[in-house]
Amino acid sequence: MGRALTLFRHRHGGLAVLALVIALLPLSLPNRYFYDVAILMGLNAIVCVGLNLLIGFAGQISLGHAGFFGLGAYASAILSTNYGWPSVVALIAAAALVGVLALALGRPILRLKGHYLAMATLGLGIIIAVVIATEERLTGGPDGMSVAPLVLFGVALQGERVWYWLVGALLLGTVWLAFNLIDSPLGRALRAIHGSEVAAEAMGIDIARAKLLIFVVSAILAALAGSLTAHYAGFITPGKVGFLHSIELVTMVVLGGMASTYGAVAGAAILTALPQLLTVFKDYESLVFGVVLMATMIFMPRGLVPTLARLMGRRT
Amino acid sequence: MAEFLQFLFSGLTVGATYALVALGFAIIYNASGVINFAQGEFVMAGGMASAFLVAAGVPLPLAVITAVAAGVAIGVALEKFAIEPARGAPVVTLIIITIGASIAIRGVAQLLLGKQFHTVPPFTGDHPIVIGGATILPQSLWVLGASIAVVIGLSAFFSRSKLGKAMLATANNRHAAQLVGINVRFILLLSFGLSALLGAVAGVLISPITLTSYDVGIMVGLKGFAAAMLGGLGNGVGAIAGGLLLGLAEALGAGYLSSAYKDVIAFVIILAVLVFMPGGLFGKVSAERV
Numbered sequence: 001m002g003r004a005l006t007l008f009r010h011r012h013g014g015l016a017v018l019a020l021v022i023a024l025l026p027l028s029l030p031n032r033y034f035y036d037v038a039i040l041m042g043l044n045a046i047v048c049v050g051l052n053l054l055i056g057f058a059g060q061i062s063l064g065h066a067g068f069f070g071l072g073a074y075a076s077a078i079l080s081t082n083y084g085w086p087s088v089v090a091l092i093a094a095a096a097l098v099g100v101l102a103l104a105l106g107r108p109i110l111r112l113k114g115h116y117l118a119m120a121t122l123g124l125g126i127i128i129a130v131v132i133a134t135e136e137r138l139t140g141g142p143d144g145m146s147v148a149p150l151v152l153f154g155v156a157l158q159g160e161r162v163w164y165w166l167v168g169a170l171l172l173g174t175v176w177l178a179f180n181l182i183d184s185p186l187g188r189a190l191r192a193i194h195g196s197e198v199a200a201e202a203m204g205i206d207i208a209r210a211k212l213l214i215f216v217v218s219a220i221l222a223a224l225a226g227s228l229t230a231h232y233a234g235f236i237t238p239g240k241v242g243f244l245h246s247i248e249l250v251t252m253v254v255l256g257g258m259a260s261t262y263g264a265v266a267g268a269a270i271l272t273a274l275p276q277l278l279t280v281f282k283d284y285e286s287l288v289f290g291v292v293l294m295a296t297m298i299f300m301p302r303g304l305v306p307t308l309a310r311l312m313g314r315r316t
Numbered sequence: 317m318a319e320f321l322q323f324l325f326s327g328l329t330v331g332a333t334y335a336l337v338a339l340g341f342a343i344i345y346n347a348s349g350v351i352n353f354a355q356g357e358f359v360m361a362g363g364m365a366s367a368f369l370v371a372a373g374v375p376l377p378l379a380v381i382t383a384v385a386a387g388v389a390i391g392v393a394l395e396k397f398a399i400e401p402a403r404g405a406p407v408v409t410l411i412i413i414t415i416g417a418s419i420a421i422r423g424v425a426q427l428l429l430g431k432q433f434h435t436v437p438p439f440t441g442d443h444p445i446v447i448g449g450a451t452i453l454p455q456s457l458w459v460l461g462a463s464i465a466v467v468i469g470l471s472a473f474f475s476r477s478k479l480g481k482a483m484l485a486t487a488n489n490r491h492a493a494q495l496v497g498i499n500v501r502f503i504l505l506l507s508f509g510l511s512a513l514l515g516a517v518a519g520v521l522i523s524p525i526t527l528t529s530y531d532v533g534i535m536v537g538l539k540g541f542a543a544a545m546l547g548g549l550g551n552g553v554g555a556i557a558g559g560l561l562l563g564l565a566e567a568l569g570a571g572y573l574s575s576a577y578k579d580v581i582a583f584v585i586i587l588a589v590l591v592f593m594p595g596g597l598f599g600k601v602s603a604e605r606v
Contacts, residue, residue, distance in 0.1 A: 112590055115545065116545060116549070116590055116594060116595070116596070119586070120590050123587050124583075124587070126580075126583055130579050243534075247353075247415060254408055254409060254412045258408070283426075284427065286419055286422060287420050287424055289423070290420025290421070291420050293412070293415070294398050294416035294417055297409050297413045298405075301409045302406070
């Protein structure tokens with residue numbers, strides 16, 4: 001009981017700290033460029049919090065989430081720009097479309113385990129990416145397409161400051177949702193599945209349903225972040241849909257610390273900011289990035305946030 | 317018929333390189349449980365090193381041998397300086413380390429040799445040979461012949477030599493292997509060296525046909541992984557069959573259906589196989605012990 005209480009306090013404390021960071025960060029953002037990086041951090045963090053539910057808590061790997069991200073982005077872009085749908089309706093329709101797709105494809109795919117699941121999701125992501133890059137009439141092909149701005153209550157959202165607060169609020173909402181999911185019966189079922197699928201099934205957990213649900217939730221969050229990214233940037237290219245972006249997302253989750261929601265946020269923030277910081281190394285940029293990634297994982301094999309949390313726990 | 321033969325030749329040539337890369341995945345997976353995402357970079361390193369050496373005036377045979385040696389050195393260094401220090405880390409962490417390594421290796425290649433494409437001259441001329449109305453490049457014969465030789469050599473190594481048997485024993489049961497006195501740490505090092513060798517060989521063989529650049533490893537690695545999974549992860553025969561099938565699916569799909577969608581065709585086939593055979597074509601479905 002006592003432990004549960006600390007956990008409870010810890011969790012709400014964490015949310016408060018995150019809200020405070022989001023609220024105070026603008027004080028240290030000198031110009032639009034920094035706002036831009038912060039917004040991208042937040043959008044990636046939304047994807048990673050969802051992906052972490054799937055990878056970190058349920059133990060099911062996905063190397064195809066950039067596909068869902070891209071499908072959300074392009075569906076939203078095509079519906080609002082080419083067909084003139086109101087952008088909010090397009091965004092919701094895109095998220096629903098991706099949700100239905102994940103529901104239909106998740107059932108056969110999630111029966112696979114471990115590296116085979118990784119392969120299947122990878123294949124799925126690549127199929128989506130190739131289709132988007134090839135269907136030029138609809139998507140503009142490899143050159144990408146421009147996207148209409150997001151209109152909320154009759155006002156077009158433009159400018160980094162407005163977007164910063166929107167993304168910040170959505171990130172808080174996503175984290176709050178993740179915590180509630182983790183503590184729900186579904187969350188406990190997922191952790192049981194992570195421990196042992198057979199044992200979970202023997203306890204009466206419908207493992208196929210639980211895995212499918214979290215797969216759909218994480219796909220919808222990715223689609224939502226994709227739509228927002230497209231509307232925010234005003235432009236979208238197939239690069240954001242590809243295999244490398246999927247790998248990047250998983251790397252964010254693992255670097256931050258699996259099964260740690262704040263880890264997913266931290267991992268997304270760090271790996272979004274790092275390439276920007278490393279531009280000072282010019283030609284050495286990707287070499288330094290690779291070495292930093294390797295070194296972090298070698299010295300903090302459980303990820304940043306869990307390792308730091310343990311260090312702090314020891315001290316106090 | 318001539319058209320079909322043409323697609324068959326190109327499919328088998330590309331498939332042979334996929335098979336070598338897939339074998340590399342299988343060897344490292346068997347020794348460590350890790351999917352080595354830097355596998356494609358060994359192919360890139362082999363191709364790029366041979367291109368660089370030939371351009372610097374080194375005779376082709378010497379350049380090829382040195383390039384393969386360079387690939388092996390990278391593989392050994394990767395195990396020694398990145399995988400071994402992280403011993404005991406979760407498998408997914410090790411996988412991210414190999415992703416970091418692949419980014420770093422690409423970075424080095426780009427730094428040393430730039431972003432442009434490089435060529436390697438074909439080993440024995442470029443006069444196409446006509447067979448049944450279809451043509452085949454002499455270099456394709458090199459790819460096929462050398463791949464067959466490598467596979468025969470590898471199977472002899474695993475079935476005849478003590479070291480090869482020790483590797484199989486380690487793959488089968490790491491702790492039992494350690495108990496009978498096998499140095500499993502050395503086996504892990506060896507597995508990275510061996511799989512880098514396979515990748516670098518694939519790289520020097522295919523580069524005269526496809527050209528090479530610092531980022532070719534991404535796609536080749538991806539296809540090799542797909543081939544390994546299609547055949548059944550950790551299964552040598554499966555890796556070879558998976559590689560050849562994937563190469564053929566791509567070539568025939570590009571030839572008869574759509575070249576833009578050749579990758580989609582290949583991955584749809586893989587997804588279909590996995591849905592019906594969750595352990596790949598040659599994989600065994602094992603019961604989970606509780």
